[in-house]
Amino acid sequence: EGLKSALVKAGLPADDVGDPRLLFWRFESHEDVPVGFGGLEVHGDEAVLHSVVTLPPLRELGMGAAIVAALEDEARAHRCRAIYLLTESERDFFARLGYAACAPGDVPDAVRNSGRFNRLCDSAAVMVKHVG
Numbered sequence: 001e002g003l004k005s006a007l008v009k010a011g012l013p014a015d016d017v018g019d020p021r022l023l024f025w026r027f028e029s030h031e032d033v034p035v036g037f038g039g040l041e042v043h044g045d046e047a048v049l050h051s052v053v054t055l056p057p058l059r060e061l062g063m064g065a066a067i068v069a070a071l072e073d074e075a076r077a078h079r080c081r082a083i084y085l086l087t088e089s090e091r092d093f094f095a096r097l098g099y100a101a102c103a104p105g106d107v108p109d110a111v112r113n114s115g116r117f118n119r120l121c122d123s124a125a126v127m128v129k130h131v132g
Contacts, residue, residue, distance in 0.1 A: 002026070003037045003051075010053045016115060022050060023074070027067050038067045040075055040083075043110035045132070047075040048117060049085040068097055072131055081132035084111050086124035099127040 003024055007014040016022060024039040039050035049071060054064045075083050084107055087094060091101075104112065104126050111117055 002034070006037055006053050006055060007051055009056075012051050012053060013116060014051075017051075019115070024051065025070070025074070027063070027070065035063045036067050038071045040071055040078075041114055041116070042075070042078045042080060043108070043114065045079060045081045046108050046111050047078065047080040047083045048111055048114055049075075049083050050116065064093065065097060068094075072129070076131055079132065082128055082130050084117075084126065084128050086117060086126055088124045091125050091127070094127050097129070099129045102126050102128045 003026065004014045004017050007017070017024065022039050022041050024037060026037055027035045029035055034055055036052070036054040038052040041048040041050055049068070052064060052067055052071070054067065072083060083099075084102075085094060085099065095101075107117070107126060107128075
């Protein structure tokens, strides 16, 4: 429930949190203080980055970048070559982390046909990072 609450407060979709195809992580500091959440949806050798959120007291400290880096490592462990994401407000943040804009038509079918991708594609920027 902490994940759902954090996503709702951040204005991110939370309706698919229970979907077994989605992998979510809770990130904590070395003092076991919750830092944020993030998720992946793996489709063969591609992944969709989901629901990256840093808890409000810890924003602007580099925690978001650390969460994304950990999720990229997890995608590599799943043998993914590329990570796609949709964002309505954080284009600059993800661009600083090496993600580039791409056309929806350039996204592999398995990713493009995922539930969240279909729901948000019309209103969000599509970005990709090659990791493998």
